[in-house]
Structure formats: C-alpha cells, structure tokens
Amino acid sequence: MNAPAHPVTFKATPRGADRYQYLTQTDAGTPAGELMRRYWQPVALIDSLPQGAAPQPVRILGEDLILFRDDDGRVGLIDRKCAHRCTDLALGRIEDGGIRCPYHGWLFDVEGRCLSQPAEASATAKDRIRMKSYPLHEAAGAFWAYMGPGEPPLFPNYPALVGGSEHCYTTRWFGDCNWLQASEGNIDPVHTSYLHQLELSSDDMKARWGVFSNQARPELxxxxxRFGVRLYTQRKIDDERSSLRVTNFVMPNACAVGGFEGYLGEGGLTMLWDVPIDDRHHWRWEFIFHRSGELDKAALEKQYQSEKQEGDRMWRTWENLYSQDRESMKGKAYLGLGECFSVHDIAITQSQGTIHEQTNEHLSSSDIAIVRARRMLDEAAQAVAQGSDPRGVVRSEKDNNFRDMVVATGEIRCSESKEVWCAAYAASDDLFRPQRSAT
Structure with missing residues (x-):
C-alpha cells in the first residue's frame, strides 16, 4: 500500500472492555480522526451553494470551515477563521476572485492563498500567508472533501455515486449523537424485522419489504x-427456498444496502454516510440510487420534508419521546414513529445516548458485522499510524471498479451456496452502473 505523505503519531489505543471506544473520537490527531481523514467525506449539498450564495459554515470532524463559491464560480473549503486576527469569514464578502475578510480586507482564494492585504505596506507579505484548505470533488449532488495529508486518493466509483442526477436522490439529516452508533445501526440486518416493521398493505410495499418480515431470526x-465487510442475511421461506439479502459495510463510515427494487425492478441501492460533525453530532447522508433513473423524487422529498424542520433536523425530539404514537403501535406501526425509515434509525440510535458506552453492551450472535467492523476500523487506524493507506482507499484506476460491491435481494435454494450466488451475481450484467452523465 502507498504511504501518506505525512504519517501521524498518537497514543496507543486502549485495551479491555472499552477497546473500541476510542473510535468515537474524530478530532485531528486522534486515531479515528486521522483514519477518517484518509477518505473523501460529503460536506454539503451542491444545491445549497448556488452562484451568489453567502459563505456556508461547515463543521466536520471537529473542524470549523467555510465553504464558498467565488465570483467566477469556483468552490473552496478553507478555515473559517481569517489568518490575520481570526475574524469569522462567514461574515466575509465574495468578490475579486475570493472571499474578503470584512475586518481588514484580506482576500483569500479557494485554495487558501492570500491575494491581497490592502492596508499592508509590503506588497509581498501576502505571499507568505496560506490558510488551511481542503480539495473538493462534486458527485451525486454533494460536495466531498479530502481532509488528509498528501495526494488525495481517487474518488471512489461506488455504484450509487457514478450516475447523473436523474439516477440519484440525495439528502441528509442532523444526528444528535456520535457517528459510530449511527453507522453501526446501518450494518445491523436483524433490526429491519423489528424497528421498521409496518403493515404491508400494498403490493409495492410487500415486494419491497416483505422479505424482512417472514423470519425474525435470520441466518447471518x-x-x-477490499472495501469493508459483506453481510449475508438469509431468511427461510420454506423447506426448499430462502430469501437472501446482500449488503455491505464500506470503510470507514458508510454502507451500501437495498434500495427501491420493489416497484422499479432490480438496479436500486442506497448508500449511507454517517459523517462526524464532532464527537457528539453527525450528519446522516443518504444517496438513493436506481439504474433506471425513475425515482419518484417528489414523493421522497414530500416524505422527508414532512419529518424535517430547518437545518435538516427532525421535528421529533427526545424531550417528547419523538412524538411516538402509542395508539398506532396497536396496528400497523411497530415503533409508532410514522413510515420514514430514516426517522426510525435516527431516533433509535439517539436513544442510545450522545456517545454510546460500549462497556454497557452485551453483544450477541446477531452483532457479528458490528464486531468485525470495529476490528476493521481498529486495524485501519493502526495502518494509518504506521504510514500506510487503510483498507478501501483507491490509488489506481484498475482498482476503481466496484462491481464487486454487490447489493441484492434474491431467492436461492436452501442447498445453494450464498457465496457462489453472490459471485455469480457480481459476474453477471452490471446492474448498478449506468452510463456516466453529468452530476
């Protein structure tokens, strides 16, 4: 593996019952924080920063940054505090090819270079000033940042991110808890039989979610x-047939799970990123994809906006137990929090506490993916400490084809090997890669 330009050192990770608790800490200089910075992370919706928009404050991985589009349309992500006297550049002026501090007029471009110090006597002093800045990439309706050292890795051609806007619906939610417990909820296939249980009244819903309800204790x-962990969830239909769901943990804070196959046919998946804002909050990013490009975006937007208030926060709050409808729990709703699965996930992981204490856990056989993911994150943090790229970082074009990131729900014979079925699926016509088009 390639070594980053500037390996970092940090304290050894702990041992004992809280072996992996350090993974909740993602500031710069922490093991998990340095690991996170080796991957591209989504930071803002592209639509939130049109030409002429005000600078947008961004807090990610414990850092306060400013995202802005200059008057030529270029986008930058730089330190929020001016390099002169630490004025908040959220108040800055967009002009003259950059963002200008309103205090003394220093002007910075999208790469953090100081272009002008109008009140200074020296004409060259500005050339010694360089603000912290991070490279950006645009994909699937989002700006992505690389916050690590050295040359950025290739942006990964994950199935849900390679198509144009007609194939993808992108949204995000504010999560009022640590990133790790939210991420682990995404790779817990058993909870779908409980948390998301609804009355399947329509044929579309039965086609989409009925596979989760026929057996509460699946075989895992x-x-x-090469990019994380593959999960097999098998539920018996009868003596000869089983349903098989294939999903993925994607290093270090993403997953790839089933999408909208029910009413659109095969070719759908959803990728989720739980991106730390700091150690007590995160953004849940959703990239909902279908090869056909026939997503009902208006319906998705209507459902999601009905559950949100300003700032992409749920209107449901812990203080009133998320407005749980106990009466509905007697009928169609297992949880009593409506039909939006994102709301279910966010509420339940927030209920674990701001930072979930692993010492209070009693892990069981259904947690095998979570246990392996924690160990993989630990291994990757050690690789970073030793100056190597962690698992899943892409440096060559030949490695940037992810048809092996299989996301599928199918039916197999009980005697059939799930691994063989998955390999054959990956080798068949590539369902999840539309022709590349403009983002």
Missing amino acids: AIEDT
Missing part, C-alpha cells in the same frame, strides 16, 4: 472485502 454470515 460475513466476509471481508
């Missing part, structure tokens, strides 16, 4: 992949 298996 995992295997390591």
Whole structure:
C-alpha cells in the first residue's frame, strides 16, 4: 500500500472492555480522526451553494470551515477563521476572485492563498500567508472533501455515486449523537424485522419489504472485502427456498444496502454516510440510487420534508419521546414513529445516548458485522499510524471498479451456496452502473 505523505503519531489505543471506544473520537490527531481523514467525506449539498450564495459554515470532524463559491464560480473549503486576527469569514464578502475578510480586507482564494492585504505596506507579505484548505470533488449532488495529508486518493466509483442526477436522490439529516452508533445501526440486518416493521398493505410495499418480515431470526454470515465487510442475511421461506439479502459495510463510515427494487425492478441501492460533525453530532447522508433513473423524487422529498424542520433536523425530539404514537403501535406501526425509515434509525440510535458506552453492551450472535467492523476500523487506524493507506482507499484506476460491491435481494435454494450466488451475481450484467452523465 502507498504511504501518506505525512504519517501521524498518537497514543496507543486502549485495551479491555472499552477497546473500541476510542473510535468515537474524530478530532485531528486522534486515531479515528486521522483514519477518517484518509477518505473523501460529503460536506454539503451542491444545491445549497448556488452562484451568489453567502459563505456556508461547515463543521466536520471537529473542524470549523467555510465553504464558498467565488465570483467566477469556483468552490473552496478553507478555515473559517481569517489568518490575520481570526475574524469569522462567514461574515466575509465574495468578490475579486475570493472571499474578503470584512475586518481588514484580506482576500483569500479557494485554495487558501492570500491575494491581497490592502492596508499592508509590503506588497509581498501576502505571499507568505496560506490558510488551511481542503480539495473538493462534486458527485451525486454533494460536495466531498479530502481532509488528509498528501495526494488525495481517487474518488471512489461506488455504484450509487457514478450516475447523473436523474439516477440519484440525495439528502441528509442532523444526528444528535456520535457517528459510530449511527453507522453501526446501518450494518445491523436483524433490526429491519423489528424497528421498521409496518403493515404491508400494498403490493409495492410487500415486494419491497416483505422479505424482512417472514423470519425474525435470520441466518447471518460475513466476509471481508477490499472495501469493508459483506453481510449475508438469509431468511427461510420454506423447506426448499430462502430469501437472501446482500449488503455491505464500506470503510470507514458508510454502507451500501437495498434500495427501491420493489416497484422499479432490480438496479436500486442506497448508500449511507454517517459523517462526524464532532464527537457528539453527525450528519446522516443518504444517496438513493436506481439504474433506471425513475425515482419518484417528489414523493421522497414530500416524505422527508414532512419529518424535517430547518437545518435538516427532525421535528421529533427526545424531550417528547419523538412524538411516538402509542395508539398506532396497536396496528400497523411497530415503533409508532410514522413510515420514514430514516426517522426510525435516527431516533433509535439517539436513544442510545450522545456517545454510546460500549462497556454497557452485551453483544450477541446477531452483532457479528458490528464486531468485525470495529476490528476493521481498529486495524485501519493502526495502518494509518504506521504510514500506510487503510483498507478501501483507491490509488489506481484498475482498482476503481466496484462491481464487486454487490447489493441484492434474491431467492436461492436452501442447498445453494450464498457465496457462489453472490459471485455469480457480481459476474453477471452490471446492474448498478449506468452510463456516466453529468452530476
């Protein structure tokens, strides 16, 4: 593996019952924080920063930054505090090819270079000033940042991110808890039989979610992949047939799970990123994709906006137990929090506490993916400490094809090997890669 330009050192990770608790800490200089910075992370919706927009404050991985589009349309992500006297550049002026501090007029471009110090006597002093800045990439309706050292890795051609806007619906939610417990909820296949249980009244819903309701105790298996962990969830239909759901943990804070196959046919998946804002909050990013490009975006937007208030926060709050409808729990709703699965996930992981204490856990056989993911994150943090790229970082074009990131729900014979079925699926016509088009 390639070594980053500037390996970092930090304290050894702890041992004992709280072996992986350090993974909740993501500031710069922490093991998990340095690991996170080796990958591209989504930071803002592209639509939130049109030409002429005000500078947008961004807090990510414990850092306060400013996202802005200059008057030529270029986008930058730089330190929020001016390099002169630490004025908040959220108040800055967009002009003359950059963002100008309103205190003394210093002007910075999208790469953090100081272009002008109008009140200074020296004409060259500005050339010694460089603000912290991070490279950006645009994909799937979001700005992505690389916050690590050295040359950025290639942006990964994950299935849900490679198509144009007609194939993808992108949204995000504010999460009032640590990133790790939210991420682990995404790779817990058993909870779908409980938390998301609804009365399946329509044929579309039965086609989409009925596979989760026919057996509450599925057979689980995992295997390591080059990008994370593959999860097999098998539920018996009868003596000869089983349903098989294949999903993925994607290093270090993403997953790839089933999408909208029910009413659109095969070719759908959803990728989720739980991106730390700081150690007590995160953004849940959703990239909902279908190869056909026939997503009902208006319906998705209507459902999501009905559950949100300003700032992409749920209107449901812990103080009133998320407005749980106990009466509805007697009928169609298992949880009593409506039909939006995102709301279910966010509420339940926030209920674990701001930072979930692993010492209070009693892990069981259904947690095999979570246990392996924690160990994989730990291994990757150690690789970073030793100056190597962690698992899943892409440096060559030949490695940037992710048809092996299989996301599928199908039916197999009980005697059939799930691994063989998955390999054959990956080798078949590539369902999840539309022709690349403009983002």
